[in-house]
Amino acid sequence: MSIHLNNIHSNEHNMKSKPKVVVIFAAKNEENTIRDSVVTAKRSYYEPAVIVIDAYSTDRTSELARNSGAATIQQSKQMFPGKGLAMKEGLNEATTKSAADDDDIIVFLDADIGNLTSAWVDKLVEAIINDNCDMSRGFYTRHARDAAVTKLIARPMLHIFFPELSHFEQPLSGEVCARTRVWRKLIEKDDIPEGWGIDVWFLIEAVMSGYNIKEVFLGEKKHTSFEDYKEDVSKLSKMAEQVEFTIIREAIKYERTELQSKVAV
């Protein structure tokens, strides 16, 4: 009897049976981090299959992803930014093949994270399984100058147009997880952004579809894209423009332009 109890208690994941999990990375020129990203994701307790959607990288991203055991696919259009297109095509692939059952779980992770651990996958998946939410999203502590678009565009604009989303720490989080049935509902909509608008679009559309969303703390996030713009924040202007425009478009779509949350100007 005591052996039996010990076995139960030693299983920290306390799972009846493991769900099928697929991890998707969108990646453009991430040769420094892609191998570790794929290998680390695969070490998750949930033993996920990994898909990399490559944006015609001019470095070794695609080759390294394939050699690390990821199903590696080129996105259909050679466009940049094409993060939304890549995520949609990753979902088309997963929801028709490796995660085709409605109850399967699909996790997105950015491919430029220097301190990714497999616990990130575990925590995002466990929020879905144990906390009974429809979508889990990573939030983190980050460098004080990191996440400028989040701090200066996404959060203030959500506060004005979608005040019920004001509490989200990271509305542009790249670490997002949901069951196949939820992703299917979201990608059947016809206004899915192809560029940088995708992350905040998924958040707004999930909330407006009535899904229950939980942010999950993942510790510190160190990512190489911050190194590219930390000396010159103007490199984020295209991202800022697309996030801003996406929120305005969503505000019009959901008739939020009455500015019910007034801002003193």
Ligand SMILES: Nc1nc2c(ncn2[C@@H]2O[C@H](COP(=O)(O)OP(=O)(O)OP(=O)(O)O)[C@@H](O)[C@H]2O)c(=O)[nH]1
């Ligand atoms: N397939 C594909 N992947 C992309 C594209 N643009 C960005 N990515 C990937 O999307 C992920 C997030 O992009 P980052 O450049 O790190 O941007 P971010 O971290 O969300 O934003 P910042 O906090 O502003 O740096 C990374 O894995 C990129 O390689 C694209 O056009 N196509």
Ligand SMILES: [Mg+2]
């Ligand atoms: Mg990044």
